Each structure stands twice: as C-alpha cells, then as structure tokens.
Amino acid sequence: MNAEQGLMENQGSDSYSAECEWNGCGSVFSNQNDFVEHVKDHTKDQKGPRRNCFWSGCDGKSISFKNLSRHIRTHTGVKLYVCKYVDQNGVSCNKEFTRPQNLKIHKLEHTGKIITYKCAHCDKAFKNNRDKLEHENLYKDPNYYRCPVVNCLKNYGHLRTLGEHVHAAHGENVWNKIQTFRNENNVENYGLIRMDEHGNLSLNSGGAGISNANQGVSVRKHFLYINYQKI
Template structure:
C-alpha cells in the first residue's frame, strides 16, 4: 500500500506490527491510534472496586470438578462430563441417518433437523424460518436494525459478532487465514478465497 503522508504509513504499519502505543490511564486498555483512545475515554467507566468484585465472581469462584486430562475445572459435574468427552472422543449420541455422532443428545436433536428439514423458529416479520434459534435472532436484526456488537477500540457497531470479529483484525493485526501455496496470510476467509483464484505459485 502507498500513502502520501508519513503519518498515514506509520498508522498503517501498526496493523502489521501489532503495536498498541496509546494507553488508557483509567483501565489500562491499549489502542493502535490516538483517536480510538479518545473515543474509548469518553465511555470508560473503570471502577476499581466493581472490577475486583467482577474478578472474584467470574474468575475465582469455586470450580470443584476438575478434568483429569487437563487443567480445566467446572462448577457443575455435567459440564465436566461434556468436556472430558473431548479428550476421550466418546460420542454416544449417534445419528440414524448418517455417520455423525455427538457428545450431547441436544446436539443430535439439532443435527437431525438437517435431515428432516424442520425449521421451528419462524420470523414474525417475514416468511423465513430457521432450524436454530440463534440464527433467527441474527436474522431479526435485519428487521430491527439493532447493532449490538460494538468494537472496544474504535466504537464501530455491527449486527453480527462474526462481522465484529472480522473488523477486530484491523486493530489486532491478526491474519489467521493462510494460503498453503505461497504462504501469504489474510484477515478474512473471503480475501484468501479471492487470492487463491489468482495465486500462481
């Protein structure tokens, strides 16, 4: 990429280096640009006492059920059993229509809808229906215009979490999609797909 001003090139290079030199002196969050820090500071509601309470409740609460294969622990035994199945490979709930199997019966029930075509979640605004409630919720944002996913770095809002995740790579410099022909990396799957059509290596 080319720029007419040195400051623009410097700002762009942060995408590649991952440097985040602008720090909020209230909460310690870091940012790639001064303007993102300024936006954040307007909304920063850092409260030391409430943060410590949050840490105690969310991160240090008792988790008595410990996995025998790794360091993870859980509050409920059923969660431990589901987790341990990842290590053991045990998938007791088998599909009668194909060779897929699942750890939880709930996941099998949802999977069966791919065979039956059942779509129990109907949109109240149009004639679309969905096999999963989360897909209906995502679809409903088209009608309501709600953009619930906000970037903590620059304040941009998105209707879907996947769009926010894609956007965040601008700030983090993350390029997780790798071309296995030439080794180039990309921020999005679709950009990699377009590259692969032209990659001559």
C-alpha cells in the first residue's frame, strides 16, 4: 500500500498507515510526520544538482534538487496547499494540492473566472500561457523538441520533458552544452541542433541527426554518464 492509498482508506478516521516503497525498504508507519521524515532520509544519500527517485514503480530519474521535495510529496501523499474558500452556506472547500499553481487554478473555479489559453491552430486549450506556447511550437516544426544527440532522435511535446530525457539518457554536461550552443547561435528550435558522436554541435536545417540516423553510433558509449544511467 502506498501513502496515497493509505490516506484514502483512513480518511475520516484517526488511523494512519503508510509503507515506504523506496528501493524495497518496506518500513511501515502509523504517523505521517514520521513517515515523511523517513522518506526524506533516503534522499540525503545523493549529492549533486540532480537526484534519482527510487520509489517502487517510479521512473523519476534525474530530478533537479529544487524539484525533488515536490516530487517526493507525490509518493508521501503530503499536500501543503489548502483551499480556504467558504461558500454562502458556510461550507469550507478544504481541497488540498501538492503544488501552489494547482491551488491557484482551483480557486478560479469558485469565482467563475477560469482562464484558458486556446491554441491558435487546433481546439486544444491550456490552463497557462507557457504550455500553450510550447504546444504551438510543434506547429512550427513537429521536431521542435527533438533530442539533438545523433542517433537518438526522440521527440517530446515540451521543453521540460526533453530536458529530463537528455539529463537522464546522455548526461547533464550534454544538456549544458546544447543550451550554451543554442543561446550563442540564437536558435529556438532544438530540431535544428545536431550533436555528433564526438560531442561537436552544429546547425542542421534538415532536423537533428537525420543524415546520420543509420550510422550505428553508440550514443550511450559517448554521452552516458554513470550518475545518470538508467537501472
């Protein structure tokens, strides 16, 4: 039983039970604070700007240190942000959220002022303008968020997921080199950037790595840092 299941089963009662599923730990807790502190202790063994989550069934690899606590809360079930809205009958909402952005959007449901950002090219709508703009970039080029590493060519729908992929599959230094090259050459489209097997970067008007897709270059051999190797 994970923490969220435990919270649901014990909702409305004084009982609490949660099992730590970090790397097969299996410790069981009857107090949520003790459980949360225990899980935090597991994360302290890792160093550096990016960390891995070893929760059972989680594919959280190469998470930035500043986002780690928020990610861990998805496993512990802790929701720090509570809606304080009270309706005309004196009924409190008390809905809980793990992220402040989600609470902010939720509050708009009470006021009837929900704002959506509609794509200029299709019927999709988004809750924030940044997600809308990232989505619209795919209409400029479906390879806008393609991995620039030769012989990889994985496509993503958002910059965040592309960055997580490069960190996890090729190493943090590769992502930093790509960002530096992109800024120096004023290139927004990642599909136009190509990194060869030697780590050299160039502009490719045909898309990232297309002309080298069948060369059989071992991306893992050249780019994969042991710290970010998928287990």
